[in-house]
Amino acid sequence: MPQSAQGPIPVTLLTGFLGSGKTTLINRALQEAQMADTLVIINEFGQTALDHLLVAHSQENLVQAMGNGCVCCTIRRDLVQTLRDITWRFSRAGQRQFSRVFIETTGLADPAPIIHTLLGEPQLAGKYRLDAVVTVVDLEHASETLRREELARRQVALADLLVLSKRDCVDADREQEVSQQLAGLNQAAQRLVLDVGQSMAPYLLALGDQQGQWAAWEASSHDCLHEHYHDHHHDHGAGGALSGQARHGQAVSAISVAVPEALNAQHLSDWLDELCRWAGPRLLRLKAVLAVQGRETAQVVHAVQHRVYPFGSLSQWPWPQRQGRLVLITQDLEPAQVWQRLRQLDVSVRAV
Structure with a gap:
């Protein structure tokens, strides 16, 4: 055909x-x-x-x-x-x-x-x-x-x-x-x-269907950034893999978080660049749908290892609450260090 x-x-x-x-x-x-x-x-x-x-x-x-x-x-x-x-x-x-x-x-x-x-x-x-x-x-x-x-x-x-x-x-x-x-x-x-x-x-x-993908993600992901960080300090395994391995930085770890406020575009770009420089090949994948100041549509973000890719956009938000979601997949990184980076992004957002 x-x-x-x-x-x-x-x-x-x-x-x-x-x-x-x-x-x-x-x-x-x-x-x-x-x-x-x-x-x-x-x-x-x-x-x-x-x-x-x-x-x-x-x-x-x-x-x-x-x-x-x-x-x-x-x-x-x-x-x-x-x-x-x-x-x-x-x-x-x-x-x-x-x-x-x-x-x-x-x-x-x-x-x-x-x-x-x-x-x-x-x-x-x-x-x-x-x-x-x-x-x-x-x-x-x-x-x-x-x-x-x-x-x-x-x-x-x-x-x-x-x-x-x-x-x-x-x-x-x-x-x-x-x-x-x-x-x-x-x-x-x-x-x-x-x-x-x-x-x-x-x-x-x-x-x-990008809208459907992110909507399905929303349905399966409920924890926000601060809740995950709180859980981590109590060793509940914030997205940790296979018993204690992820907590000691010896395995793949996937963390899903909510980013409740619109981000400053330049700060987001700087944060992503710094994350990629710091993690390098240990950053297996980052994917996110985020609210960005000055942009009416939801922004789709991808990063793999050393590289951040140009932002995309969705025609409409995949969920009623217009707050961002981010998945960070890493390997051989201490969870405390990963959460410190995520907290820097969250603190920066609230400080803008």
């Missing part, structure tokens, strides 16, 4: 540890009519790509395999080139034949540099937009995997949507255990259980 070339192409990044069920999810989704104009880029570690042979093929779905190694390791040469080429490689009569892109990464891929590339690569600017990060979690093995594998924790922490697979293989106690681990790593992510016969397209395509 020919598509208009106007506007950036939405990209969904699909991650998940080895054996979690990413290919199963893609197969099911591509069988639905709503996904017919989706191009899938599949990455596999190693020289011989096999995963793309397992993905459902049709005249509409276009599969581009990347077999030159892990996508996070060859990000500049491989992924950027692929995204540049597909708009003309999969075109007819000057019109591209897809309206969205799904990137399925190897189970050993770190999402952070991929997100960084999609948000900040100059060659992709204006041509693609990152809609969401979807992480598949294997309920049968997740509990042990999350304890053992740092990479699995990073994949969960960076997700906008967690898709829970293999529910039929676990009992209620195991599911609850995994649910608590996931909450410790990422309270803000939406969750979806991958049930047999369930339609996937409505959930995956709704992730492109």
Whole structure:
């Protein structure tokens, strides 16, 4: 189906540890009519790509395999080139034949540099937009995997949507255990259980609705900045991961906060720049919707590692209370230091 070339192409990044069920999810989704104009880029570690042979093929779905190694390791040469080429490689009569892109990464891929590339690569600017990060979690093995594998924790922490697979293989106690681990790593992510016969397209395509994304985040996140800071000092684990690890700076930690007042634009920019300089690669991701003085619309903020990206805007606030929300995902940082930075932002806001 020919598509208009106007506007950036939405990209969904699909991650998940080895054996979690990413290919199963893609197969099911591509069988639905709503996904017919989706191009899938599949990455596999190693020289011989096999995963793309397992993905459902049709005249509409276009599969581009990347077999030159892990996508996070060859990000500049491989992924950027692929995204540049597909708009003309999969075109007819000057019109591209897809309206969205799904990137399925190897189970050993770190999402952070991929997100960084999609948000900040100059060659992709204006041509693609990152809609969401979807992480598949294997309920049968997740509990042990999350304890053992740092990479699995990073994949969960960076997700906008967690898709829970293999529910039929676990009992209620195991599911609850995994649910608590996931909450410790990422309270803000939406969750979806991958049930047999369930339609996937409505959930995956709704992730492109920025209003809906942030509204869902609001529904799952209730703590404000001062409440989190208070809890931290009482060792209740303000967004802490996996028992005491996050409190001692040895694991991934995701913190969700409310920013109740409009921020001074220059101060916000300075604070973000300083945060990125201080945290560097330990800042896995920052995402926020904030009120900024002098701007009528809600501002969308993204930062990954060393870089803050240009602010975006929403046409309307995703929730009735026009107060900001911010998620900060870090690794190997002492929670007390992170909260000190957040308090500096909060004190500055109240002092303006």
